[in-house]
Amino acid sequence: xxxxxxxxxxxxxxSLAITVPGLIFILLTPFTTAxxxxxxxxxxxxxxxIKFQDPAVTPEQVKAIFVxxxxxxxxxxxxxxxxxxxxxPIGLIVPEESAAPSSSPxxxxxxxxxxxxxxxxxxxxxxSSIASSSPQQSPSPSPTAAPSTSASPATSASPCASASPAxxxxxxxxxxxxxxxxxxxxxxxxxxxxxxxxxxxxIESQASLTTVGPVVSSDLISQALILILVGSLGILLWxxxxxxxxxFGVTALVALVHxxxxxxxxFAILGTFFHVQIDALFVTAMxxxxxxxxxxTIVVFDRVRENKARHLGEPLDQIVxxxxxxxxxxxxxxxxxxxITLLALFLFGGSAISDFILALLIGIVSGTYSSIFVAAPxxxxxxxxxxRRRGRLSPARSARPRRATS
Numbered sequence: 388x389x390x391x392x393x394x395x396x397x398x399x400x401x402s403l404a405i406t407v408p409g410l411i412f413i414l415l416t417p418f419t420t421a422x423x424x425x426x427x428x429x430x431x432x433x434x435x436x437i438k439f440q441d442p443a444v445t446p447e448q449v450k451a452i453f454v455x456x457x458x459x460x461x462x463x464x465x466x467x468x469x470x471x472x473x474x475x476p477i478g479l480i481v482p483e484e485s486a487a488p489s490s491s492p493x494x495x496x497x498x499x500x501x502x503x504x505x506x507x508x509x510x511x512x513x514x515s516s517i518a519s520s521s522p523q524q525s526p527s528p529s530p531t532a533a534p535s536t537s538a539s540p541a542t543s544a545s546p547c548a549s550a551s552p553a554x555x556x557x558x559x560x561x562x563x564x565x566x567x568x569x570x571x572x573x574x575x576x577x578x579x580x581x582x583x584x585x586x587x588x589x590i591e592s593q594a595s596l597t598t599v600g601p602v603v604s605s606d607l608i609s610q611a612l613i614l615i616l617v618g619s620l621g622i623l624l625w626x627x628x629x630x631x632x633x634x635f636g637v638t639a640l641v642a643l644v645h646x647x648x649x650x651x652x653x654f655a656i657l658g659t660f661f662h663v664q665i666d667a668l669f670v671t672a673m674x675x676x677x678x679x680x681x682x683x684t685i686v687v688f689d690r691v692r693e694n695k696a697r698h699l700g701e702p703l704d705q706i707v708x709x710x711x712x713x714x715x716x717x718x719x720x721x722x723x724x725x726x727i728t729l730l731a732l733f734l735f736g737g738s739a740i741s742d743f744i745l746a747l748l749i750g751i752v753s754g755t756y757s758s759i760f761v762a763a764p765x766x767x768x769x770x771x772x773x774x775r776r777r778g779r780l781s782p783a784r785s786a787r788p789r790r791a792t793s
Contacts, residue, residue: 679754
């Protein structure tokens, strides 16, 4: 019979070997360019996915156009043939303060147009004079209308000129909202559309356009940390209550932290050498891994509790080893079936979810390992230390447990 508990120190050394390198790269993240690489969800920026009519356009050509325009960009080609561009935040709409509030509903949409025609605007067409609501600015098409409401360049930029049918003007086009299929025409994004199409040909379609500001990204980081901490604390309290022993709750939490460090550490290493980035889905993957890891741990702990009642008086190390072997087949088969499904998704699911699936794959394997070879042996070591402290067990006996019999 395989003695898991008797060889537990070898498993501890293996856990250190796979966690310490990753932990080093995690700690390097705030101080160097090495370590974890974050997407715009956490750093702020613009994510733009477009498709050119010419399928031969490469990400390197698109990146060169952005560099020529003074923008650093990360450009890849997705599985659907689209070009995905990630760069600094551009296209954010910054509210402008006005001296006097405008009574026109469209006043906030015409700030860009009015600023471009300041030199030709008359005092009558200014926002402050419009707010006075003079009779000459009534919406009826009267032939005695004031010259300021004629179809002159000054009134074409006026917020209230569109209220008059005689004016026949429309607001200037604004940048496309995030996530729409309409290409932007103004601002820095509009300039990039012009530059890309001039150099690489027409853009056939726009799949998505998202800009995240620094405030939103900082909120996402804090929310992610709160979710993981609250979830871990809840698991600790529940397992402690369920098994009526703090040892089970704490060791389950240690195994959980082991899995988190393994996954995050591997992503820190991959981010350093292969530029693999962490996005918003990574938090979802971590919460899933935490739940799966604790599920396997509870299965082992529950069998330990049953065997303790059935075999009163036997050493705990033998009971735990026997419980691990009884649940070993179930844990391996459950993890294996999940791994097959995740592997299929990783190979054929496309680049959009590949990093998310990779995190799940690493976490499922690590969670199964930690439940069997970390959490359960830690219970034995803790109990042996507690027995020695209380004088109930000699150190020699606790250091070399006897083999269990089937």
